[in-house]
Amino acid sequence: MDALPDIAGIWIGVVLTLFVLTYLVKDNVMFRLAQSLLVGTAIGYGSAVILNTVLWKQLLVPLVSDFDHYSPLLLPLLLGVGLVVFKLLPGWSGSFLGNISLGYLFGIGAALAIGGAVNSVLAKQVGQTILGVGGADILGWINSLIILVGTLGALLSFRFTTEENNRVMRLYSRLAQGWGRIGRGFIMIAFGAILANVLAARIAALVGQLYFIFHDALSTIIK
Amino acid sequence: MPPAPDKKNQPKPDSGKKTAKPQESKMSPAEMPDWLARISDTNPAESTGQPAADNQAPEDGAMPQWLQDLRASAQESAQADATPDSSGVDDLGIPDWLTSTGAQSQVGDETSGGDAAAPEMPQSEYQAQEVNPEEQAELQPESGEMPDWIRAMSPGNVSPTDISQKPGMVDESDTEGMPDWMQRLKPPDSPPAAPATASESNDVDWEAALRAENEARLAEARQHNAEFLAELESSQKAAELEATLETAPESELEQAALAEEVPEEGTAMPDWVRELMPPAGIQGRQGAGSPIDESDRKDLPDWLREAVPGGSPLGGPTLPGPASEGESGLQVPAWMSELRPVADGRPDAASRMEEVTEGAGPLAGVRGVLPASPIVTQPHMLAAAAAVPGSGARIFESVLAARQEVTAPVGVAQKRGLLSARHWIYLAILFAALIPVLVLQGDNAGLGVIAQNTPLTDERSTAGFFAKLKALSTDSTVLMAFDYEPGQSMEMDPAAHAIVGYLSAHNVNAIAVSTTPAGPRMAQDILASGTAANPNWKQGQNYVNAGLIPGQEKGLNGLSRQWLNSTQSDFEGNLLSQSSLASRVKGFNDLALVIVLAGSDEALRPWMQQVQPNVRTPFVGAVSAAVDLISQNDVGATQLAATMPGLAGTAEFELLSGQPALAAHLADAQSFVQLAVFAIIVIANLGVLLDLLRKRRTAAAE
Numbered sequence: 001m002d003a004l005p006d007i008a009g010i011w012i013g014v015v016l017t018l019f020v021l022t023y024l025v026k027d028n029v030m031f032r033l034a035q036s037l038l039v040g041t042a043i044g045y046g047s048a049v050i051l052n053t054v055l056w057k058q059l060l061v062p063l064v065s066d067f068d069h070y071s072p073l074l075l076p077l078l079l080g081v082g083l084v085v086f087k088l089l090p091g092w093s094g095s096f097l098g099n100i101s102l103g104y105l106f107g108i109g110a111a112l113a114i115g116g117a118v119n120s121v122l123a124k125q126v127g128q129t130i131l132g133v134g135g136a137d138i139l140g141w142i143n144s145l146i147i148l149v150g151t152l153g154a155l156l157s158f159r160f161t162t163e164e165n166n167r168v169m170r171l172y173s174r175l176a177q178g179w180g181r182i183g184r185g186f187i188m189i190a191f192g193a194i195l196a197n198v199l200a201a202r203i204a205a206l207v208g209q210l211y212f213i214f215h216d217a218l219s220t221i222i223k
Numbered sequence: 224m225p226p227a228p229d230k231k232n233q234p235k236p237d238s239g240k241k242t243a244k245p246q247e248s249k250m251s252p253a254e255m256p257d258w259l260a261r262i263s264d265t266n267p268a269e270s271t272g273q274p275a276a277d278n279q280a281p282e283d284g285a286m287p288q289w290l291q292d293l294r295a296s297a298q299e300s301a302q303a304d305a306t307p308d309s310s311g312v313d314d315l316g317i318p319d320w321l322t323s324t325g326a327q328s329q330v331g332d333e334t335s336g337g338d339a340a341a342p343e344m345p346q347s348e349y350q351a352q353e354v355n356p357e358e359q360a361e362l363q364p365e366s367g368e369m370p371d372w373i374r375a376m377s378p379g380n381v382s383p384t385d386i387s388q389k390p391g392m393v394d395e396s397d398t399e400g401m402p403d404w405m406q407r408l409k410p411p412d413s414p415p416a417a418p419a420t421a422s423e424s425n426d427v428d429w430e431a432a433l434r435a436e437n438e439a440r441l442a443e444a445r446q447h448n449a450e451f452l453a454e455l456e457s458s459q460k461a462a463e464l465e466a467t468l469e470t471a472p473e474s475e476l477e478q479a480a481l482a483e484e485v486p487e488e489g490t491a492m493p494d495w496v497r498e499l500m501p502p503a504g505i506q507g508r509q510g511a512g513s514p515i516d517e518s519d520r521k522d523l524p525d526w527l528r529e530a531v532p533g534g535s536p537l538g539g540p541t542l543p544g545p546a547s548e549g550e551s552g553l554q555v556p557a558w559m560s561e562l563r564p565v566a567d568g569r570p571d572a573a574s575r576m577e578e579v580t581e582g583a584g585p586l587a588g589v590r591g592v593l594p595a596s597p598i599v600t601q602p603h604m605l606a607a608a609a610a611v612p613g614s615g616a617r618i619f620e621s622v623l624a625a626r627q628e629v630t631a632p633v634g635v636a637q638k639r640g641l642l643s644a645r646h647w648i649y650l651a652i653l654f655a656a657l658i659p660v661l662v663l664q665g666d667n668a669g670l671g672v673i674a675q676n677t678p679l680t681d682e683r684s685t686a687g688f689f690a691k692l693k694a695l696s697t698d699s700t701v702l703m704a705f706d707y708e709p710g711q712s713m714e715m716d717p718a719a720h721a722i723v724g725y726l727s728a729h730n731v732n733a734i735a736v737s738t739t740p741a742g743p744r745m746a747q748d749i750l751a752s753g754t755a756a757n758p759n760w761k762q763g764q765n766y767v768n769a770g771l772i773p774g775q776e777k778g779l780n781g782l783s784r785q786w787l788n789s790t791q792s793d794f795e796g797n798l799l800s801q802s803s804l805a806s807r808v809k810g811f812n813d814l815a816l817v818i819v820l821a822g823s824d825e826a827l828r829p830w831m832q833q834v835q836p837n838v839r840t841p842f843v844g845a846v847s848a849a850v851d852l853i854s855q856n857d858v859g860a861t862q863l864a865a866t867m868p869g870l871a872g873t874a875e876f877e878l879l880s881g882q883p884a885l886a887a888h889l890a891d892a893q894s895f896v897q898l899a900v901f902a903i904i905v906i907a908n909l910g911v912l913l914d915l916l917r918k919r920r921t922a923a924a925e
Contacts, residue, residue, distance in 0.1 A: 024646070024649045025646065038710075042709075042741070045740060045741060046740035046741065049740040049741075049743070049744075049771060050740060050771075050773065053743075053770055053771045053773075054771070054773045057791075057792055057796075058773075058788075058790075058791060062790060108777055109775075109776060109777065112776045112777060112780055112832075112833060113776060113832070115832075116776065116829075116831075116832025116833050116836070117832060119832065119836040120831050120832045120835065120836055120857075120860070120862060121832075121856075124836075124860040124861070124862060125856055125857075125859065125860040127860075128859055128860045128861065129859075190852065193852050194849075194852050194853070197848045197849050197850075197851050197852055197868075197869070198848070198849040199897075199900065200848040200849075200869055200870075200871070200893070200897065201711075201714055201847050201848040201849040201869060203652075203656070203893050203896045203897060203900075204713060204714040204848065204869060204870040204889070204893055205710070205711070205713040205714055206652070206656055206896070207656050207660065207713075207870075207889050207892040207893050207896065208712075208713025208714065208716075208717075208870075208889060209713055210653075210656050210657060210660050210892070211660050211885075211888075211889055211892070212713075214657070214660055214661060215660070
């Protein structure tokens with residue numbers, strides 16, 4: 001037999017699940033109560049984890065226990081304190097001391113994001129699309145051709161240029177326009193597939209929650 | 224504004240007979256208006272067949288004495304000049320138009336037809352006759368071309384009795400600034416009573432004739448005005464006036480309309496002019512006599528409808544009389560006031576010849592006032608103004624109409640009851656999910672799971688994922704990233720349970736990390752379930768929960784380069800250095816596989832961008848169904864070896880591993896719901912299609 005706290009936790013979960021489901025009928029207080037509980041507990045739990053795991057265990061404890069060895073940790077500590085203090089205090093919100101922390105945060109984040117995108121998306125995915133053209137059999141060729149046409153068509157569908165008077169450019173414009181329409185069809189198919197997958201994910205959540213209610217919860221009462 | 228073109232003034236064939244008296248008038252027969260021709264017709268000299276060139280003097284009794292003296296002096300001057308000036312101005316400085324005026328004055332004396340053009344003159348032009356003759360003389364054009372209204376203001380159109388009753392009009396003081404030619408025209412110093420006495424004997428006759436003829440011409444003028452308005456309405460000028468009316472501010476139009484009002488009779492107006500005044504209803508300028516009935520009043524704008532009572536003629540006596548600016552209460556704008564004459568009260572002669580000067584109303588003295596009569600008497604073209612000129616307006620209207628069509632059924636549906644069509648869809652999905660959960664108790668129903676009946680061959684999907692795990696040797700180590708939120712645990716927890724169960728069953732070690740604060744907690748529970756399934760799979764020895772990796776991209780980038788800090792503690796608070804497993808693994812090169820459990824693209828992307836390019840360890844992903852399609856890009860780029868998408872993929876993995884569990888059981892329910900959603904979409908689209916067809920048939924039948 002499960003412990004009483006576990007049973008209580010299961011039934012609290014059942015009640016809150018029903019509160020959320022009442023939103024399907026109409027927006028009401030019960031839904032908002034469950035919503036507020038979810039947001040509040042998520043933020044509270046996340047803050048507690050960060051305070052305990054990061055600030056305490058990975059920063060303050062090493063500094064206190066062995067300062068000489070972990071003295072470089074003073075720099076992130078000062079940056080964090082500067083960010084909190086100089087951005088929260090009303091009179092110091094515009095101080096450059098707080099901007100130093102923000103600059104470090106955004107600068108490193110942007111540099112890593114750009115570098116990662118170039119490495120993973122531009123280099124690898126585009127390169128794989130080029131090298132992927134062709135195949136051992138006729139189906140491989142067809143598949144590669146579909147990928148090539150769809151990829152280039154999707155790129156051409158985002159072409160926002162005006163038609164020029166030059167004959168060559170006019171021909172290119174018409175070709176790009178027609179190919180872009182094909183690419184737009186590929187994009188629509190992809191959007192439809194993504195929507196279906198999102199729907200499948202939500203259905204999985206619904207089914208899992210119903211299983212939780214009618215299996216886990218009822219099993220605590222009906223043996 | 225110059226007077227409207229008069230069709231009556233156009234040359235007529237019968238006017239050719241007046242070409243025989245070029246010396247009497249410089250005006251050619253073609254230029255002579257017919258009203259002047261009629262005056263000439265009434266000349267008794269012509270009626271007797273005597274040529275006009277003879278310049279036959281009228282009877283002495285019909286001509287005032289001063290006029291006879293004036294004519295005599297003019298003839299003497301003409302005889303002194305050998306030839307008349309071809310330029311239209313003789314040596315005396317008298318322009319030919321004034322000479323012709325003198326000739327007309329003779330005719331006027333005989334026939335009293337000098338006022339024949341009076342009905343064609345606007346009210347302000349009547350009042351302009353009160354201008355001092357000296358001023359008129361100065362304002363005469365030098366070119367010899369004289370419009371009709373100026374010609375009507377000439378002394379020849381003025382009754383001699385009226386002139387005789389104003390002896391002070393030309394006195395000695397006025398002659399100081401008078402030119403020589405005008406001084407020669409000055410009557411002799413005889414007492415003013417003399418010409419008056421001479422004309423009194425004929426007053427009754429020619430005044431009666433004047434009234435009779437005036438009435439006839441007034442009637443003719445009404446018809447002429449109506450014709451002119453009809454012509455003006457169809458001409459380009461009417462379009463310009465209409466555009467001017469639409470673009471002009473309403474206040475200006477009101478003031479312009481009020482400026483057209485006729486002053487009350489008897490105010491600052493001589494008797495002879497008052498007698499010439501047209502009867503009520505035809506006052507005003509061009510076409511002002513057109514009565515407005517109720518049908519026409521409906522077409523008028525509000526401000527004009529209020530100003531013009533129904534059934535009353537426009538500009539008739541029902542309109543307010545002439546009033547000064549202060550009396551009328553109208554505020555004339557500054558730019559309008561600037562149009563008034565400057566200090567001497569007289570605009571330049573050239574502009575006065577072409578423009579009409581307002582003589583009454585708030586715009587008194589203003590030149591070039593746009594007459595509102597031709598405009599306001601036309602029906603207001605509301606239909607043309609309401610027309611949609613461009614396609615943009617049509618699109619806007621269609622959007623507005625479409626919104627009305629969309630919002631109306633929703634409002635009706637909400638009023639019908641508690642449950643709308645949307646709620647019925649919710650109930651259908653709910654029952655579709657409950658039936659398998661409550662009824663189908665078998666764990667291996669496998670509805671919709673491919674692995675149940677057919678072997679999996681796609682190496683990029685669940686089969687490839689399973690193959691990667693199957694290839695792991697005993698005592699090898701994998702890194703598991705629990706990067707999903709608690710709200711996604713219903714879909715991701717079965718996958719994590721299946722993977723951990725397989726690893727524990729095959730004694731594969733695992734190090735768990737997470738980039739979300741809630742991840743370590745969920746990872747700990749799942750890893751503990753592995754221990755429950757296989758007691759030999761122990762914490763610290765076979766698995767380690769390294770906990771949170773803070774910093775998102777920065778933390779993962781540091782992890783790929785520096786691995787875990789030995790001083791970092793696990794979820795239980797134990798130092799990683801104290802774990803045998805963590806001590807053995809110094810980096811990614813010691814890992815056999817990286818398994819990313821990602822609930823969203825935002826969770827999967829940092830691993831693909833910050834970690835995978837920096838390591839050689841193969842990656843596989845157990846992802847949510849919502850991320851499956853996007854993760855295929857990473858699979859295609861060989862960043863991910865394979866993926867296990869969603870609950871269906873987990874069920875396939877369970878069936879492949881021979882350990883059917885929760886995912887295989889829930890796959891039946893998910894398949895049921897997906898089939899229900901499919902049926903709802905198809906039925907709803909068919910219903911909409913049938914409804915459209917029914918509406919089209921109904922519209923075609925109507």
